[in-house]
Amino acid sequence: MSAVLDKPVMIPMQLEGEFKTLLAKTFSSEPDWLKEKRKEAFEKFSDSGIPTRKNEEYKYTDVRKVFAGNFTAIHNEAHKLNSIPPSLGEGNIQLVFINGWLHKDSTLSAKLPKGVIVGNLAVDGLLNHSDLLKKYLDSAGDSLAQLNSALWTDGAFIYVPENIKLETPIEIIHISTGEKEILASPRHLIIAEKNSSVSIIENNISLDLNVKGIVNSHVDIFVGENSKVQFYRLQNECKNVSLISSTNVVQEKNSHFDTNTITLGSEWTRNNLSIALNGENCESHLNGLFITNGTDLIDNHTSVHHNKPHCQSNQLYKGILDGKSTGTFNGKIFVARDAQKTNAYQSSKNILLSDDATINTKPQLEIYADDVKCSHGSTTGQLNEEALFYLRSRGLSVDSARNLLLYAFANDVLNTIRIDSLKNYLEELVNKKLAK
């Protein structure tokens, strides 16, 4: 290939100049190590640029289309909101971010056990716990993750010390709003130390957004030895905004990580979820549900790295696609040489409600150990005609039979949600979304 073609893809906005401006102004008071990290990340991003469709990982998803526009990474927290969206569960702790910045009215009134930190990365994290950030801010990931590592403004900082089981769910709400074409870069850091547990809901929404927006978010989650973390990601009311998320999870031995990615009303979504099982006897459950229509695009990429023996991972992703929407599920499972007795399962099930909807599923298994149980399965089909007829023959209308069957299909994923209030909220939302 010629040198000219090897050059990074140019992107429409002047990211490099903006990055320099941010370093000189917004990030100027940050410690040197962080600024260095940002610079390194930006360099890595510049080396590969915004992924093109020639990149195997972005074969079905054109990110450059998303970045075509007059987006700017320079913006501030001056956005006002008339009201914070209601909590998804009574008593939940709410952390609200707007375009990647902390919203002043976040409710942190809940009494927290000693040592627990629920705050924001820029202040509670950087000012008071710089050591934790230094240790846990992960700089791995593809070029979009690097872009976040360079540009992140703020996000949630959640720290649960050893032996603390935090009962109250924490809601991280990210709102996209405003009149400018913004590239928002929120970044969240979640640390659950040894013998602890925490449940987190990340709710992405857009409010009064009249122009196109991009949210390129990044979450680092550390699940300490013998700990349990639940992470629920909702992408339900995201009009006019393209969501990109990179999530890096690291699990220590005997830990348990559950995650759900629920995408019910998002126009353009790319989720990269990577889990490293770095200790023995870890358990991971990755569940996803998406319901699309119109020209929606959803692309879920997962990669589970079995690095140690006796770990178990389970993936269940379900999609219901209508209109001209497109879905992608690409799930990778890596089993390292010494990760014997690994159990890794993956299942992707999809229903296409229209002839124009498309689903791409691609399982990838790379197994270097010899004593493992791994499987993957993928099904795509229409509604079960036999079942539809059976229900109708008992008096149900076509629509109510259809809704019942689709709901049952989706409910498989919702059933894995362990926060009742969230489950109820989503059940209602799914029913509404499916109702015809």
Added chain:
Amino acid sequence: MLSIKNLHAGISEKEILKGFSLEVKKGEVHAIMGPNGSGKSTLANVLAGREDYEITSGEVSYNGKNLLEMSPEDRAREGLFLAFQYPVEIPGVSNINFLKTALNEIRGHKGLPPIDAKDFLKLIKEKQALVELQGTLANRSVNQGFSGGEKKRNEIFQMAVLEPTLCILDETDSGLDIDALRIVANGVNKLRSKDRAFVVITHYQRLLDHIIPDFVHVLYDGKIVKSGPKELALELEKKGYDWVKKEFVEA
């Protein structure tokens, strides 16, 4: 109640019913017997409204209305019930919730309000006992993981709850052991009434030892070739279908 006249129907351009006629009055039990491939299942499916089947000619009137013009759900709402030969498993759809939805659709069609939750529970309990269906089964997903016998009992249980006026039993005895057969038949017998009619489709006579029909019809090559009282079933059992086939061919 049900009047089928010279019905011709088939699937994938193959004619299976070739001039089938039958009259069923309130309170009657008609058994339709026939060898494999005679059109028994086609008859059940056509009556229930399965869209894969094509009706080429003939008439079916049900309580004075043209049944063939009605959607499957409207047939059910008008009181027609098909107990399936192979009830489908529907994972994730609760048997009870589905049945409640179905009952309320039928009630709504009759101008009745939705059933009260308490009354519904009472009704379920009562009808479960009728077919000796365990409560846990009723609460599971529709037919999921049910044994063959449990599926058939579930069909009769649904029938008992929905209280149809015309019940079509499609090979309900297939796959049942003696005990399950007795339970299912008892359930059906308890539902017999002067206003309700049954069309019992079966290959074997043994179901008719338990559900005593008023009439027995022999279906062969898409039409009824012989009709008679309940004793005809016994004769068939003794002589086999060849006897009727032979008579039919000779005639």
